[in-house]
Structures are given as C-alpha cells and as structure tokens.
Amino acid sequence: MSNERQQTIRHEIISLLTNGPMTVREISQSVGIMEKDVYHHLTFIEKTLRRRKKRIDLEPYYCLDCGFKFNKRKTFKKPGKCPACRDGRIASAVFRIDS
Numbered sequence: 847m848s849n850e851r852q853q854t855i856r857h858e859i860i861s862l863l864t865n866g867p868m869t870v871r872e873i874s875q876s877v878g879i880m881e882k883d884v885y886h887h888l889t890f891i892e893k894t895l896r897r898r899k900k901r902i903d904l905e906p907y908y909c910l911d912c913g914f915k916f917n918k919r920k921t922f923k924k925p926g927k928c929p930a931c932r933d934g935r936i937a938s939a940v941f942r943i944d945s
C-alpha cells in the first residue's frame with residue numbers, strides 16, 4: 847500500500863471518529879480495510895493527535911458475562927478473554943475523537 851493511500855486512510859478514520867463514535871468493525875467497513883489494519887492506523891493516528899493535544903477516546907472493551915471493564919489497555923487491540931470470569935465473550939470498544 848502506498849504511503850499516500852495510508853495517509854488518506856488515516857484522514858478518513860480521523861474524520862469518521864470526529865463525527866461520531868465507532869467500533870473497529872465499523873471503521874474497517876467504512877474505510878474498506880481489514881480490522882487488524884485499523885488497529886495499526888489507530889496507533890499512528892494517536893501519535894498525530896498527541897501533537898495537536900488531542901487523543902483517541904474510547905469506551906473500553908468489557909466482558910458480556912460479568913461486566914468486567916478493560917480500563918487500562920496499552921494497545922487498541924481486543925483482549926483475548928476476561929481475567930475475571932475467563933469467558934471469551936468481549937464486547938467491542940467504541941472509539942471517538944473529541945473535536
């Protein structure tokens with residue numbers, strides 16, 4: 847993928863998330879990229895935003911069974927399983943950028 851295309855994708859994601867909250871799946875479908883690439887772009891976008899004193903805000907991932915919230919994540923990636931009840935059903939985080 848060309849550098850220019852990468853830039854375009856990041857601009858698209860920034861404008862989508864500034865307009866309203868979205869899950870990674872929704873971003874991947876809107877922009878037309880794989881979900882795993884969305885995480886990659888979000889990491890870059892976070893760095894860009896930091897320079898503008900902004901950041902990606904998120905409603906954290908949570909466990910559908912016991913309600914455990916993954917508040918302090920170092921990455922944007924979806925956690926594998928719940929540390930509290932060990933069930934695998936994790937609800938998607940919702941990302942947004944405050945304008």
Ligand SMILES: [Zn+2]
Pocket residue numbers: 909910911912913914928929930931932933
């Ligand atoms: Zn749980």
